[in-house]
Amino acid sequence: MSEWTWEWEYEGCDPAAERLRESLCTLGNGYFATRGAMPECRAGLVHYPATYAAGVYNRLESTVAGRRVVNEDLVNLPNWLPLRFRLRSADGSVGQWFSPDTRQSFDHRHTLDLRRATLMRTFRFRDDKAGVLSVEQTRLVHMTDPHLAALRTVFTADEWSGEIEVESAIDGDVTNSNVHRYRSLNRNHLAHVRTGTAGADTTWLRCRTSTSDIGVGMAARTVAVGQPPTASGLRPSRRRAVHRLLLPIAPGSPAGVEKTVALHTSRDLAISDPLGAALDRVTAAPGFPALLDSHVAAWARLWRRADVQVPGEAGRVLRLHLFHVLQTLSPHTTELDVGVPARGLHGEAYRGHVFWDELFVLPYLNLHFPEVSRALLNYRHRRLPQACRAAGAAGRAGAMYPWQSGSDGREETQQLHLNPRSGRWLPDNSRLQHHVGSAIAYNVWQYCAATGDTEYLYTKGAEMLLQIARFWADTAQFAPELGRYRIRGVVGPDEYHDSYPDVARPGLDDNAYTNVTAAWVLSRALDLVRSLPARRRQEVFERIGLDSGELPTWEDISRRLLVPFHQGIISQFDGYADLAELDWDAYRSRYDSIRRLDRILEAEGDTVNRYQASKQADVLMLGHLFAPAELRDLFRRLGYELDDDVWRRTVDYYLKRTSHGSTLSGVVHAWVLARVRRAEAWTYCQEALEQDVADLQGGTTGEGIHLGAMAGTLDLVQRGLTGLETREDALRLDPVPLPALSEYGFSLRYRGHWGVSVRLRSGQLRIGVPDSEESPIRVVLTDRAVTVAPGETCTLLLPED
Numbered sequence: 001m002s003e004w005t006w007e008w009e010y011e012g013c014d015p016a017a018e019r020l021r022e023s024l025c026t027l028g029n030g031y032f033a034t035r036g037a038m039p040e041c042r043a044g045l046v047h048y049p050a051t052y053a054a055g056v057y058n059r060l061e062s063t064v065a066g067r068r069v070v071n072e073d074l075v076n077l078p079n080w081l082p083l084r085f086r087l088r089s090a091d092g093s094v095g096q097w098f099s100p101d102t103r104q105s106f107d108h109r110h111t112l113d114l115r116r117a118t119l120m121r122t123f124r125f126r127d128d129k130a131g132v133l134s135v136e137q138t139r140l141v142h143m144t145d146p147h148l149a150a151l152r153t154v155f156t157a158d159e160w161s162g163e164i165e166v167e168s169a170i171d172g173d174v175t176n177s178n179v180h181r182y183r184s185l186n187r188n189h190l191a192h193v194r195t196g197t198a199g200a201d202t203t204w205l206r207c208r209t210s211t212s213d214i215g216v217g218m219a220a221r222t223v224a225v226g227q228p229p230t231a232s233g234l235r236p237s238r239r240r241a242v243h244r245l246l247l248p249i250a251p252g253s254p255a256g257v258e259k260t261v262a263l264h265t266s267r268d269l270a271i272s273d274p275l276g277a278a279l280d281r282v283t284a285a286p287g288f289p290a291l292l293d294s295h296v297a298a299w300a301r302l303w304r305r306a307d308v309q310v311p312g313e314a315g316r317v318l319r320l321h322l323f324h325v326l327q328t329l330s331p332h333t334t335e336l337d338v339g340v341p342a343r344g345l346h347g348e349a350y351r352g353h354v355f356w357d358e359l360f361v362l363p364y365l366n367l368h369f370p371e372v373s374r375a376l377l378n379y380r381h382r383r384l385p386q387a388c389r390a391a392g393a394a395g396r397a398g399a400m401y402p403w404q405s406g407s408d409g410r411e412e413t414q415q416l417h418l419n420p421r422s423g424r425w426l427p428d429n430s431r432l433q434h435h436v437g438s439a440i441a442y443n444v445w446q447y448c449a450a451t452g453d454t455e456y457l458y459t460k461g462a463e464m465l466l467q468i469a470r471f472w473a474d475t476a477q478f479a480p481e482l483g484r485y486r487i488r489g490v491v492g493p494d495e496y497h498d499s500y501p502d503v504a505r506p507g508l509d510d511n512a513y514t515n516v517t518a519a520w521v522l523s524r525a526l527d528l529v530r531s532l533p534a535r536r537r538q539e540v541f542e543r544i545g546l547d548s549g550e551l552p553t554w555e556d557i558s559r560r561l562l563v564p565f566h567q568g569i570i571s572q573f574d575g576y577a578d579l580a581e582l583d584w585d586a587y588r589s590r591y592d593s594i595r596r597l598d599r600i601l602e603a604e605g606d607t608v609n610r611y612q613a614s615k616q617a618d619v620l621m622l623g624h625l626f627a628p629a630e631l632r633d634l635f636r637r638l639g640y641e642l643d644d645d646v647w648r649r650t651v652d653y654y655l656k657r658t659s660h661g662s663t664l665s666g667v668v669h670a671w672v673l674a675r676v677r678r679a680e681a682w683t684y685c686q687e688a689l690e691q692d693v694a695d696l697q698g699g700t701t702g703e704g705i706h707l708g709a710m711a712g713t714l715d716l717v718q719r720g721l722t723g724l725e726t727r728e729d730a731l732r733l734d735p736v737p738l739p740a741l742s743e744y745g746f747s748l749r750y751r752g753h754w755g756v757s758v759r760l761r762s763g764q765l766r767i768g769v770p771d772s773e774e775s776p777i778r779v780v781l782t783d784r785a786v787t788v789a790p791g792e793t794c795t796l797l798l799p800e801d
Contacts, residue, residue: 005316010110013100015046019178019702020695022048024320025112025119026346026705027139030054030330031146032077032263033345036110036119039083039137039151040099042171047101048178048702051077052345052352053265054328055338056216057407058209060186065425069415072406074341074352075189076176078205078218080261082169083153088246089130089162097167098125114323117143117299118292124158131160142291143298146332147262147281152225152288154256161250163230168222168259170195170205172239178348179703181418190216195241197234198279203241206275212407215266217274219282225256258288269335302326305754306368308717309745317689318717321710325361328707334371339379339405343704350704353404353412354379357708359439359625360664364715366450367726367748373447374456380440381460383409384467387437391471398470401440403433421603429498429506432491434475437468438517442625445524450726452751462528462540469525469554470546472518476557484562490514492573494618495662496598496608500575510574512619515561519638520626522558526551563640570619570642570650582611582657593698595661614658616665619650623672627725627734648676663691667712671720674736682740688713717744722758726750730778730785731767735760735798753777753790763800768793 010021025036037049052074059072087095096103100123108123121137134156142148155164172193176182191210197203204219222243224232231246247255262282264274271277285291306326308318328344339354340361358376365373380401386409387399394400402411413431418424444465448457476485489507491498492514499506529537529551541548563570566577587594594600598608598615617624622631628647635642651672660666666688673681687696691709695701718724721741723734731750745759756777757768769777771791779786781796788794 005319006113006115008112008114008320010112012108013105015101018046019048020699021110023346023701023703023705024692025110026324026327026344027117027119027141027149028327028330028345029141029143029146030326030328030332031336032141032149033327034081034139034141034149035346036112037081038100038121039081039153040085040097041101042082043079043174043177048347049079049081050174050178050347051080051263053077053216053263053267054333054336054341054345055267055407056209056214056265057212057352058189058214059211059407060189062185064184064416067416069185071185071351071414072353072412073176073189074345074348074406075209075214076174076178076348077216077263078190078193078207079171079174080149080218080220080263081151082171083151083166083222083257083259085153085155085164085166087127087130087133087162087164089127089160091129093129094165095127095129114319115299115303116292116296117141117323117327118295130157130162132158133164134158138288138292140292140295141327142295143302143330144294145281145285146330147264147268147278148285148291149261149263150288150291151259151261152256153259154225154254155247155249156254157249157251159251162248164247164249164255166222166245166247166257167242168203168220168245168257169240169242170203170218170220170261172205172207176348181420182348182351193239195236195239197236197241198283200232200234201243202279202282203234203236203243204275204279205241215274217264217276217278218261219275219278220259220261221282221285222257222259223287225258225288227253227255260285260288260291267337302330305747305749307746308714309759310717310741311743314685314689314741315744317693318713320693321689321713324705325364325707325711325714329361329365329369329372329376331369331372334375336375337379337382338376340376340707342707344707347702347704349700350404351406351412353406355404355708356433356436356439357711358443360667360708360715361711362443363446363450364711364718366447367718367750370447370451370453370749373443373451374453377440377444377447377456377464378460381464384464386410388467391474396471397474398472399437399464399467400434400471401437401468403431403436419599419602421599424602426602427506430491430495432489432498432507433493433495434471434490435493435511435514435517437471438514438521441465441468441521441524442517446726450750452729457528458532458536458540462532462536463544465521465528466525466540466546467544469522470544470550472521473550473554473557476518476561479562482562484560485557486510486562486574487515487518492618493621494572494614494616496613496615497573499609501579501607501610508573508575510562510564512563512570512572513621515563516622516634516638517625519558519561520634522554523634523637526554526558559637559639561638563635563638565640568646568649569653570646572614572618572654576612579612580610582613584613584656594659595697597659597661612657614654616658616660616662617668617672618654620654620672621668623647623651623675624668624720627723628675644676651676660687663688663697663706663709664712666691667709667716671716674720674738678736678738682738685713685716685738685741688716717741718746718748722760724758730780731756732780733758733765734782735765737763737798750777751775757793763798764795765798766793766795
């Protein structure tokens with residue numbers, strides 16, 4: 001496979017695209033990540049260097065629109081990147097500090113090497129007095145040792161001699177300023193900043209977050225390579241620790257510096273204090289070549305376990321998506337108490353919060369890094385008591401998980417949100433998206449089915465699943481006139497609709513996605529209770545205070561929850577058909593993009609609540625979560641017939657009424673259309689692939705990549721196009737041939753088997769099981785079943801389309 005498929009190059013310097021490049025060139029290891037900003041640049045309107053450690057949040061109070069609000073943010077930590085230089089010519093004259101914003105460079109190129117997980121930057125510039133200087137920088141955030149990062153810079157003089165003054169620093173004078181919409185909020189999260197020196201080549205900085213009181217220690221070792229420095233000095237100040245070196249340079253004698261940085265926080269295990277740990281680690285760290293070798297070796301192991309093989313540009317983008325998933329959620333995540341941040345560790349949009357994106361991330365991780373999936377589920381389990389308290393405060397039993405979660409599991413959804421088009425702060429009712437609980441239950445079930453981890457299912461998994469079921473059972477209200485149960489006052493995945501027109505009370509009734517997934521949760525909870533050994537069942541019931549007398553009600557609700565229909569189509573919610581139709585053509589002609597139709601209408605003095613218009617897949621999410629046969633069975637259990645015609649009409653109906661204002665929408669629509677309208681599926685596949693690379697949302701990627709959408713494209717290949725299901729102790733496959741993607745492959749970890757290969761090409765499906773002492777794998781297609789033993793490969797002809 002060519003190197004081109006592993007590299008992303010960015011030519012020149014484009015201020016308008018700088019923050020997008022910085023997000024896409026972020027380097028991380030699951031513990032922390034650093035945006036791909038240039039080391040000479042400070043945060044401003046163009047550049048935004050930032051470093052984020054997973055799970056490091058802080059809470060601040062602000063006044064917005066005359067109201068006191070409290071927000072918790074993923075904290076922008078001290079900036080370890082700063083490294084600038086200036087030239088001293090032979091006559092002793094000193095030039096200005098180089099900056100790409102003020103000094104014109106040429107041959108400027110950034111190269112993100114996915115295979116090696118490095119960011120290389122090369123450029124040249126001409127100094128009027130000294131001459132031409134070539135610069136090469138290589139950066140890494142270490143995947144073997146999650147507390148280390150390094151930056152190597154090499155300077156080469158072109159037919160001149162002199163000296164280079166280099167300034168390496170750690171900067172604690174940083175704020176959370178990545179998202180312009182948050183500019184009126186309090187952004188100063190770091191307090192008690194102190195700096196100092198250690199030895200002849202190391203500076204340090206320590207600080208604490210102002211409210212959460214998390215200690216941060218950072219140490220930087222900067223050494224010259226090649227020619228020894230003619231001068232070196234360490235200069236700590238109140239918020240910056242600076243190390244300056246003077247390096248001789250001449251043609252044929254390049255000058256260079258290696259900057260190695262260690263980061264620790266008080267959340268870390270097995271340390272005494274963060275600064276002491278950072279100093280010990282940076283002192284013991286080897287030089288850049290050795291760090292690079294071990295880093296590349298660690299990434300080689302990750303790629304062997306997780307890589308996807310898809311030809312062409314689609315495969316290149318998928319590999320970039322996988323790269324960013326692994327930088328946010330790596331094997332190091334297993335040691336942390338963290339969830340799935342919607343925007344990765346790449347920016348500050350959504351304040352670094354955890355939504356429902358694990359619904360799109362865990363299915364991929366389950367079959368490659370199940371230990372990471374389990375750690376992410378543990379994040380939810382540790383916050384189960386908080387979810388139960390939230391349910392109790394709302395007058396409900398069971399667990400009500402928050403729509404936005406952060407450090408401790410309380411509801412972090414903002415009370416107000418800003419519409420940038422109108423400049424108005426508006427009430428935010430998205431906290432009514434209680435379907436996040438169903439997503440967590442689904443993730444528990446999928447993880448245990450993929451791994452066979454019954455120990456988890458019978459303990460922590462059971463506690464979460466049963467408490468979420470309990471919440472739905474207590475939330476559903478029986479309507480005698482309908483003979484059915486209703487769930488009222490919620491918001492569905494669509495998000496545009498948060499109330500009925502001209503109604504003060506927020507929330508909608510009988511959102512179809514919410515009700516169907518609630519019925520699924522109740523059904524799976526009952527299945528789990530039946531499968532639990534008697535002693536295990538007793539223990540779980542005692543731990544969560546569940547009375548077996550509640551179960552008949554669960555059974556009844558799981559069969560009689562209301563699903564609204566209109567015109568033979570599943571209604572998004574009760575009353576959806578009564579809303580007005582939108583003149584889509586008129587809005588498309590008036591605006592460059594109508595993805596955020598809600599903002600457009602509000603700025604016009606209107607509201608999207610009046611129209612049959614969705615931000616993203618809502619009803620169609622059911623086709624993403626459940627295979628066609630399972631979805632039919634689920635509706636049949638509820639007393640409805642969902643045949644192919646009803647589902648096709650439903651898909652067609654909502655396709656015409658969706659603006660795709662979420663990056664997840666393309667993923668879901670591609671998945672659903674692959675089964676019902678194949679000719680259009682690839683259009684949505686391409687949109688899903690291009691969301692971040694091309695920044696289709698218009699500037700949002702610079703505030704952080706969309707992790708759920710990136711992982712969703714990987715899962716689209718892994719499960720969506722193959723029809724892969726892991727249930728009943730078998731790999732079940734029902735491939736969908738797409739003309740634009742007729743060849744692809746991947747390896748997965750299934751039960752005790754590492755590296756099970758799945759390849760689809762020319763109407764053939766090939767399954768290879770690596771040699772081991774494990775049991776054979778049962779593979780089930782729609783028309784046959786085979787058993788593949790370890791060490792064997794089976795090639796199956798697929799039925800004609």
